[in-house]
Structure formats: C-alpha cells, structure tokens
Amino acid sequence: MQVSLAFIATSIFADLQNLYLMPSPRNLNRQKIIQAAIELFANQGVSETTTKQIAELAQVNEVTLFRQFGNKHGLLLAVIEDAEVFAQLGQSLSTELPPASNLAEMLRTYANTCLQALEQTPAVIRSLVGESGQYSTENRQGLGRSFDRANRRVAKYLKTNIGESQSDLQLPIEQLTSLLHTLLFGYATIELTSEFHGLWRDRTDFLDRVVKLFVAGAMAVNSQHSTVTNPTDTPAIQLDLPASIVHQILQQAKKHSLQTYALAYVLFGTGLSVSEIIALTRSNHVSSNDLQLLQITRGAIRQVPVNQWILGKRYGSYLKNPLTQWLRSRKDSNLALFINSDDTALTAGDLHQLWQQSTHEIIAPTGAPPTIAQAQVTWCVEMIMRGLSIEAMQVLTGWETSQLEPYVHRAKELTVLAQAFNVDRH
Structure with missing residues (x-):
C-alpha cells in the first residue's frame, strides 16, 4: 500500500519529544540512541549519518549501538517501528x-x-x-x-x-x-x-x-441509483443467476470466512439491498425453531424471512445456518450485524469487496462477473416462481407493482422454459 513518505518526515522528524514517554532505566540507552539517530537523519540524511556519529550524540559506546540494533539499518527499522510514529x-x-x-x-x-x-x-x-x-x-x-x-x-x-x-x-x-x-x-x-x-x-x-x-x-x-425515481434502492433490471452459479458463489464464500458465507446467504436468502444489509444490527435478527427473519429499518420498514432453501438446496435450519453460525462466532461488542476486521460496522465498499472475493473467476451467462444486484434479482424471481403473488412481494420488498412486473415476467419465462424442457424429455 502506498502512503506518503512525508509521513516519515512529519512524524519522525517533527516535535519528536512528544512522541516518547519517559524511558525506564533499562531502556534509557536504547531511547537515547533512537533519538540521536532521528536528529542526525533529519539534519544530514540516512546515508551520510554514521553509527559513530549517532553513538557520540547519544553519549554511548558504539558497541552498545551494535548490541542493541546490529547495524544502522537495524536502527532505522527501530526508528520506524518502535517509535510507532x-x-x-x-x-x-x-x-x-x-x-x-x-x-x-x-x-x-x-x-x-x-x-x-x-x-x-x-x-x-x-x-x-x-x-x-x-x-x-x-x-x-x-x-x-x-x-x-x-x-x-x-x-x-x-x-x-x-x-x-x-x-x-x-x-x-x-x-x-x-x-x-x-x-x-x-x-x-x-x-x-x-x-x-x-x-x-x-x-x-x-x-x-x-x-x-x-x-x-x-x-x-x-x-x-439514488435518484427520486428509485427511492427504495431497487437494482437496475438484470438477469437472474442460474442455480449452479449461485451455489458456486455460496461455496466460494464459505471457503473465505464465516462472515462472507453469512453475507452471501443473506443476499440470496432475503433479497436485501446493500444499503439495507449494512444498516442491520444484531437486534434486527430473529431466529427460533420455526422461523428466521430480519427486521429492516432502512428504506421500507418491514420484516423479511431468511430462506433455508435457496434454488433447490437447503442451507441449514432456522437455528443453525451460515448467519447464526457467524453470529455465534462473534467475540466483539459491536451492535452491527456485519463488521470489519477492526470491529467497525461494514460499509458498502467493504461488502462489494467481499462479494468480489466470493465471485472471483466466476462468470455469469452474460459473460461478465456476477453482480450483487443479480443476487437480489435472483431471490425475487425465485420467490415468485415458488408461488408468492405480486401483492406478497410488495410486502416483502417494499416495492411498487411496476417495479416487480419485470421479475414476474422473468419468472413466467423460466416456467415456460421448464415446461418446454419437460416436453422434450417425453
């Protein structure tokens, strides 16, 4: 990762007295040597500074410097790392x-x-x-x-x-x-x-x-995507993903981490948007023997079930599935449902990055990598194919009828294709 080298300049060479606590007697020589090195590096550069000059300024024997740091490059490393500048x-x-x-x-x-x-x-x-x-x-x-x-x-x-x-x-x-x-x-x-x-x-x-x-x-x-004509964060119309690719994404997410697996499971099992997912808290998750749902508090306020079955394959039970396993593994106190490695709430950018890791080297029928929006589309089409009416989908998604109509059409198209394949088998 490239970060301005001036960080070295501004942090190592400016107001250095404020960066150090009073050293203990045992570390006094070490701190004296580091501070002397900093002063000389600032005044005449690293290359032009000798270990003898550093030792003299620190008022220690040059042998002490070598015992502590090995050589000048070891001392430079200590300046960089030990001072935590x-x-x-x-x-x-x-x-x-x-x-x-x-x-x-x-x-x-x-x-x-x-x-x-x-x-x-x-x-x-x-x-x-x-x-x-x-x-x-x-x-x-x-x-x-x-x-x-x-x-x-x-x-x-x-x-x-x-x-x-x-x-x-x-x-x-x-x-x-x-x-x-x-x-x-x-x-x-x-x-x-x-x-x-x-x-x-x-x-x-x-x-x-x-x-x-x-x-x-x-x-x-x-x-x-945030215009007045699309207030509910509905994705642009895209093709749904076939079952084989969906299960491949879930398996790839599972290999990456518990949280990545849980995210993929929520994406394909609830049809939530990115903004809705990153706004979720632990208290928004409800799980019992006979149900699992998420309370959506951003955009259209509603409850959405988390499906056990995704395109013909069952992913655990209501009490034991990728999401509950992720939550049980948590040792942090953050209230967010999904978090970063530093225990802060997951952002949209973080979620997109995890999605890219889950879909690495996977190509959709369109010839391009799968998108997060396609996960939402896939869930929506599957729900309609499994018998949910357009009115029921309005309740689950918070969308208008006009927004759902393309997915109703796609579900009918897939149903006709399945019927045509059955005719061919006979």
Missing part, C-alpha cells in the same frame, strides 16, 4: 481535524492538512525520496507495515466523520485513503524537487482537482 501521526491528524459535513469537505480539509505538514520539512523529503532505494528489504517491509498502520488510522477517522456517506462510496475507505496519500506525495515530490512546472497553478488549484476527481469517481455509480 506512523500511528501517532494518524492519531494526531484525527484529533486536529474537525468533523466534516460531507465527503468533499472531509477530503479537502484532510488533504490540505497533510500538504501543510509535507511543506514543513522539504529537505527531509528530498533526502528520503533519494535514499529509499538504498534501504534493506527488512527496512522497506518495516516502512510498509508502518504505512499500513498510518493509513488504517486515518481511514478509521474518515469513516467516523463521513458517517452515512460511506454507503455511497464505490471504494472501501482504506483504498480511497491510500490513493489520496499517493496523490499528495506526488504533489509534494514535484513541488519540492522542481523549480517550475505547469501542472497546476497553486495548491488550491491542485486540491480542487483532487477533490473533484475523488468525489466524482468514488460516488458516481451509486449516485445514479
């Missing part, structure tokens, strides 16, 4: 930035704060860019882990402050954050290493372009 940076940014009312405002405020930090340490950034290729594999892996920690911290902040807007994103917040950091680092590299360019007028012009690009690209598809 990347996580500290993400935390400090999230405490300094105010909440935003929308994604565009959030991106602009955060990006501007990052660029201001980048511009405070231009010499360090130039040094790190020029020297990064000389780092050992272990150092680069350490940088990668630290980048990832910082990115996740900032992504968590964005999730908290964007709130409901997450459901409109076409990319997971983590990916959106890493792409943003990559652009910001590119900006800083060009601004701080070149005397003239015509790529943008100034920082404001650059930020205008970045925010416009991200908002348009990240939210364009879902915004088309």
